[in-house]
Amino acid sequence: DTGVSQDPRHKITKRGQNVTFRCDPISEHNRLYWYRQTLGQGPEFLTYFQNEAQLEKSRLLSDRFSAERPKGSFSTLEIQRTEQGDSAMYLCASSLEGLTDTQYFGPGTRLTVL
Amino acid sequence: AQSVTQLGSHVSVSEGALVLLRCNYSSSVPPYLFWYVQYPNQGLQLLLKYTTGATLVKGINGFEAEFKKSETSFHLTKPSAHMSDAAEYFCAVSAIASGGSYIPTFGRGTSLIVHP
Numbered sequence: 699d700t701g702v703s704q705d706p707r708h709k710i711t712k713r714g715q716n717v718t719f720r721c722d723p724i725s726e727h728n729r730l731y732w733y734r735q736t737l738g739q740g741p742e743f744l745t746y747f748q749n750e751a752q753l754e755k756s757r758l759l760s761d762r763f764s765a766e767r768p769k770g771s772f773s774t775l776e777i778q779r780t781e782q783g784d785s786a787m788y789l790c791a792s793s794l795e796g797l798t799d800t801q802y803f804g805p806g807t808r809l810t811v812l
Numbered sequence: 813a814q815s816v817t818q819l820g821s822h823v824s825v826s827e828g829a830l831v832l833l834r835c836n837y838s839s840s841v842p843p844y845l846f847w848y849v850q851y852p853n854q855g856l857q858l859l860l861k862y863t864t865g866a867t868l869v870k871g872i873n874g875f876e877a878e879f880k881k882s883e884t885s886f887h888l889t890k891p892s893a894h895m896s897d898a899a900e901y902f903c904a905v906s907a908i909a910s911g912g913s914y915i916p917t918f919g920r921g922t923s924l925i926v927h928p
Contacts, residue, residue, distance in 0.1 A: 702855065729911075738821075739918075740816075740902045740904070740919050740920055741856070741918050743916070746911075746913065746915060748913065753910040789855065795911075795913070799912075799913055799914065800861075801858065802858075803856040804855050805853070805854060805855045
């Protein structure tokens with residue numbers, strides 16, 4: 699068990715560019731979550747997958763954001779036409795459906811939009 | 813809708829002293845309540861959670877929290893602070909989401925500072 703991994707750990711981009719982040723959950727975990735955390739705030743929920751199905755999306759997830767989990771394993775989060783307000787830490791978590799359903803978080807991807 | 817208020821963005825204690833981090837919540841349905849810890853450059857880690865049953869919940873690293881419905885509170889305590897407890901602590905509240913999982917709404921966090 700290597701934990702939840704995220705790639706890249708840091709991303710610097712220019713406004714208007716597209717970026718894509720990857721999350722690899724703990725193997726056998728069928729649930730995967732994306733959150734965004736800005737400085738001085740707690741994480742905010744973006745979206746959630748159970749297997750390959752995207753079950754919930756936050757209103758924070760504008761049309762420029764899209765997430766996929768095509769085979770029910772890893773997930774990608776894409777931000778199109780980035781804006782300076784997108785600068786944040788993007789966190790991924792995974793959990794195993796069941797009694798405890800504890801979410802295990804990855805280290806995050808820090809995005810800076812110049 | 814759910815919301816969480818963490819009182820005090822910073823709490824400073826001496827090593828060996830009692831740790832008390834305050835959390836009040838608002839929820840229209842019976843809540844699930846959580847405390848997470850975030851060490852620098854690391855992901856969040858679940859300390860403890862309350863779902864149903866016993867209102868005093870024990871977690872990892874000697875932390876515990878008590879669910880008090882009448883006060884809508886879920887304060888986190890530890891009898892004796894250790895230097896390694898210095899971190900950011902987040903309280904969260906959740907209802908059940910689609911598919912039976914939970915989606916926490918986090919507070920803004922409290923930074924715990926431990927002095928030698």
